[in-house]
Amino acid sequence: MYPEYPPDLNDEQKEYLLFNLKDWSIAHGLAVRPTPTYVPTEQDPSAALATTAPVTLFPSLFPRVCFGQAASVVNAYNELYSAIASDEAWLKDIVEELTEIDDFMANLWKVHMEVKKEGYAHTLNLGLFRSDYMVHVDPSEPKPLVKQVEFNTIASSFGGLSSQVTGMHRYLRSVDAYPESMANIVTESSLPPSTSVPGLARGMAKAHEAYGKSGSGSPTCVLFLVQDMERNVFDQRHVEYALNENHGVRTFRLPFSRVLKDTKVDGERNLIYMPPQTPQKQYEVTVVYLRAGYSPSEYEDQTAWDARLQIERSKAIKCPSVLLQLAGTKKVQQVLATPHSPHLKRFLPDEKQAADVLKTFAPIYPMDKSEAGMGARKLATDPETANRYVMKPQREGGGNNVYRKAIPDTLKNLPESQWPAYILMEMIEPPEQSNVIFRNGELQKGGVICELGMYGACLWRQGQHDGEREVLENFDAGYLLRTKGDSSEEGGVAAGFGAVDSACLVDV
Amino acid sequence: MYPEYPPDLNDEQKEYLLFNLKDWSIAHGLAVRPTPTYVPTEQDPSAALATTAPVTLFPSLFPRVCFGQAASVVNAYNELYSAIASDEAWLKDIVEELTEIDDFMANLWKVHMEVKKEGYAHTLNLGLFRSDYMVHVDPSEPKPLVKQVEFNTIASSFGGLSSQVTGMHRYLRSVDAYPESMANIVTESSLPPSTSVPGLARGMAKAHEAYGKSGSGSPTCVLFLVQDMERNVFDQRHVEYALNENHGVRTFRLPFSRVLKDTKVDGERNLIYMPPQTPQKQYEVTVVYLRAGYSPSEYEDQTAWDARLQIERSKAIKCPSVLLQLAGTKKVQQVLATPHSPHLKRFLPDEKQAADVLKTFAPIYPMDKSEAGMGARKLATDPETANRYVMKPQREGGGNNVYRKAIPDTLKNLPESQWPAYILMEMIEPPEQSNVIFRNGELQKGGVICELGMYGACLWRQGQHDGEREVLENFDAGYLLRTKGDSSEEGGVAAGFGAVDSACLVDV
Incomplete structure (x- = not known):
């Protein structure tokens, strides 16, 4: 699109940009805990050091029309996946095809079946989704389109850092850290802020509110279920702090490995959290937000499955439930996106919505x-x-x-x-572009590929029968741009490659 | 006061408190660059790592009456030191006594004299002060009093981190990181937030505004004059970002060593800043905020003095001017605080104000x-x-x-x-108390001494004659509590001991 973007920097420009980037990022918590190769654990046993999260120096170029296209289908995707997760019979057919070859899905299904036998204790569901896209340039089309890479129904990450990185690129522009030649491309209006922090927090707050009064009499809280050694902790914390500050909701972080130790399900199936630091003070959990438990490697033995079952059978609103996690498998994405598939209309009766969503399928x-x-x-x-x-x-x-x-x-x-x-x-064949990534204190320059994630929040009440539901909340919740070197075809930032980025919207 | 404060923590409580402290501090930029002993320079040549600033785990106890006393004299101290700095003849007598034994003061005076010869280009003065106190328990007095340790007229630091640390202790309280036994002591209303970030930024914004339109036609900016290797950079950045965001003022950081390279004084004595990264774009400096140039060790050769002269003779508002820096010497403090001194009333004709200030003198x-x-x-x-x-x-x-x-x-x-x-x-004999300091990833527990700093901002116009002036702004600008182990009688946080803290007000 702009072959000269981003322009080369001379030494003075590079030093100025980096100084400002490094200071702003730490001052605003755009940070991660360093990797053990950067700072060995024995050097910092209390894990008090932090560093700038992997970020791009410049906002990557993104076609305005594609950004608009992805934003326009957020509500439809919220509808779609809430409908899928509410249709157990349909999901059952999908999952049964895979249970023989995928233990993990089989075990998830078993958790669901066990809770079903007993009867679900709650009909409310919360989805905090992220639909990921790449720009696809098809020579036969007049304009580039976004095509979906995947749809995340569990542990959609980087919402916390995304708000910060859009803020950082806007700041760098405002202090002239970008050369004059970028001035017409990177403008105030070409850099959309990401509302992912307040958006995701609002989603949880709505669910917390909908849960209603404490049944046990204990004060209520939202539980962030997390992995043990989380380097990307500030990403999660920003959402948590927004939930505390904007909505006055009490929150706790609970390592997945401690679920059976620190929680119990009472006779009314209230999920009771017993903080180890204040055992005399119990909490009733309104929402369990899973930033753990999404990967097979986290279920090493039966206790992990017992923990998952304990959460699933409780009255707490799960974000997500097992069914909603299963709705996010690639098998479902495939079934929807197989050419001439009849399934999309089943869940999205609105023809315009279905057509718009269909356009995003590769x-x-x-x-x-x-x-x-x-x-x-x-x-x-x-x-x-x-x-x-x-x-x-x-x-x-x-x-x-x-x-x-x-x-x-x-x-x-x-x-x-x-x-x-x-x-x-x-x-998907994205357009080529370049950028510079700053990670672990080092600069990496080269060709990059960008992935746009659109966050959506959906709260619904499951009806008595399969497929019945009432949507209570359906709103968009900001965006993420993740960028990785195009030499690596694997991963994404979480896997140790790439960086968080922001979109500089351009007309194409 | 409360011999059991702070209570001992068990392992679970300690872990919970530290996790929350470490995450909140980095997410909110309550940070410093690590010392070379913590992270050797060669391990992190780009200085991308940061760590939690040295902080106390608990807010230290501070008598409410003493806090109120210190707050009540902020405006009077602003008056006092603006009056002293406006009375060149009086200052001259003070300084002349010392010039023979203190090269640094002699050289500062020389800078002033050279500018005076030419005539000062601007009559506006900005003071961002910090008056430091300790609680003094005198058995003969019914209540403890604050007694002044020193008065800072240049580079008053920790205003950026102080707002953050009061926020952190309030956060830790709100998430029950403090044991039940503290609940009646550490309450919402016993933890005053520090408004030092917006307060200091507002002071600079008022000066920037009072400077008026650009004389040279170039856009205007505020210059933060800084030391080369500043580990306490986030402290300064928070104030800078508030100045950008709350007041829309353009700012730059300029190392003291680069003044002669990157600035010039034009024919109208406008101070022109030429950013090395955008040499085609010049700025006219409205305010020079000195976070450097306060210590003799920074003036190794004549070029440093030339740099100071260049700033002093320019039309930019100096925060502080040479005279205001000299007003902050301990000699002045001594002259005012020598028992039966006649000087205080000279500068503070208001008897009530003078009496209140006098009470703070040791x-x-x-x-x-x-x-x-x-x-x-x-x-x-x-x-x-x-x-x-x-x-x-x-x-x-x-x-x-x-x-x-x-x-x-x-x-x-x-x-x-x-x-x-x-x-x-x-x-000064402060009451004994204990606290735990977290610094460089390590905990240090023991007896501590607290120093309360009260920030004040004062903008005034120097009159034609000695002692004449018009005060345009005079307001308080938040507070700082600095705490150090009582085994060390030297230093303060900047010198590598101690920590930033916040006050938990208690009735005594």
Whole structure:
């Protein structure tokens, strides 16, 4: 789009930009705990050091039309995924196809079934979603479009840092840290602030409010369920602090490994949290916000599953419930996005909404023995055609994608019975651009790929019958731009690559 | 006052408090760059790491009556020191006594004289003051009083972090990080927030506004004159960001060592700043805020003095001017606080104000050959009486104080001609209390001494004649509590000991 963007900096410009970036980021908590390779644990056993979160020096260019397209379907996606999570029978068919090949999904389903036997204690559901897109340039289309990479229904991260990084790039512009030649591109109005911090906090506050009065008589709280060693803690904290300050909601962080120790479910199935530091003071949990428990590696033994069950069967509003987590599997994305799929209209009866959502789908195929699946197997085993595809595991948590020419060989080494655990997705072809990433105190310059995430919040009440529900809240909750070097085809910032970024909207 | 304060924490309580403290502090920029002993420079050459600023775990107890007393004299102190700095003839007498023994003061005076020859280009003056006190318990008094330790007219630090630390202690209280037994002591209303960030920023904004339109036609800015390797950078940045955000004022940080390179004084004596990163874009400086240039060690050669002269002779409002810096010497404090001194009423004709200020003075004596000085010499050379005193150098910058029994020996090794470079001050006897300090990732527990700093902002226009002036702004600007282990009698946080703290007001 702008081949000269971002311009090279001379030494004085680079020093000025970096000084301002490093100071602003720490002053505003745009930070992470350093990696052990940067600061060995034994050097800082109390983990008191922090560093600037991996960020881009410049806001990456993003077509205004694409940003608008992604923003315009946030409410429709909220509708769609709340509808899917409310249709247990439909989800059951999807999940049953996979239970044999995916233990993790089978176990999640088991948790759901056990709670179902007893009857769910609460009908309220909260989704804090992030729909991730890349810009797709199709020579046959007049304008670029966004195409969905994935839809996250659990632990959608970086909402805390995203508000900060959009603030940082706006600050850097305001202090002339960007060269004169950028002045017409990077303007006040081309840098949309991200409202992800107040937006996600508002979503939790709405659920907290809808939960109603304490049933046990104990004061209420929202529980952030977290991983043990979380380096990305400030990302979560910003949302938590906003929930405290803007809405007066009491919050606690609870490591997933401590659920069985520090919580119990009482006779009315209220989820009671017993803080180890104030055991005499108990809390009733209104909302459990999962920033843990999304990945198979977190369920090493039965106690982890017992913990998940304890939360699921309680009266607390789960963000997400097991069904909503399952709705976020790539299998569901594939079923919706398989060309000529009938499923989208089932959940989105509004034709305009369905058409808009459909436009964001890149073709995705199953790898099973269905007609579409057999077609996909053909595409995937032929090195020629495989080159336009990415093969992804169905389960959540990222990683382990197989790209293009590597697909045929991978399949050769994989028993055919395992193939349905994957889906095949047409590669999205984003426009090339450059940026500079600052991470671990070092600069990395080069070609980058950007992924736009749109946050949405949805609160609904499940009806008595399958598919019935009443949507109480449905609003957008800011955006995220994640940027990684285009030499790495794996990952995203969480996996140790890439950076948080912000969008500089441009007309194309 | 409360011998059980703060209570001991068990392991769970300590872990909970520290987790919350470490996360909140970094998320809110209550941070410093780590010392080289914590993180060697070669490990982090780009200085991207940060850590929690040295803080106390608990707010220290502070008598409400003393806090009120210190707050009640802020406006009077603003009056007093603006009056002193406006009375060149009076200051001249003071300084001339010291020029022979204190090169630094002599050189400062020379800068003033050179500018005076040419005529000052501007009559506006800005003081951002901090008056530091300790609680003094005198068995003969019914209530404790605050007694002044020193009055700072240049580079009064920690205003940025103080607002944050009061916020942190309030946060920790709100999340029950303090044990139940503190609940009646540490309450919402016993923890006054510090308005130092908006207060100091407002002071600079008022001066910036009063400067008026650009004379050169270039856009205007405020210059933060800083030291080269500033670990306490976030303290300064918070004030700067508030100045940007609350008042829309453009700011730059300029290392003192680069003044002659990056600024010039034009024919109208406008101070022109030429940012090295955007040399085509010049700024006219309205206010120079000195966070450097206060210590003799910063003036290693003539170029530093040339730099100071360049700023002083320019039309920019100096915060502070040379005269105002000289007004902050301990010699002035001593002259005012010498028992039966006639000087206070000269500058504070309002009797009530003068009486209130007088109450905050601890007796201070010169060490010269005046009557009071000869008395002081007697007190200082006798180990018995010296034990109630501290001997301080006249010049600014802290450090090198000589305490109690060490005074006689120090004087033995010091030529008598050097004695007048010191003042002798009665030791303030603060009440004993305990606290826990978190610094460099480590906990230090023990007896502590607290120092309360009251910030004040004063903007005035110097009249045509000595002693004439018009005060345009006079307001309080928040507070600071600095706390250090009582085993160390030296320093303060800046010198590498102690921590930033906040006041928990208690009735005594």
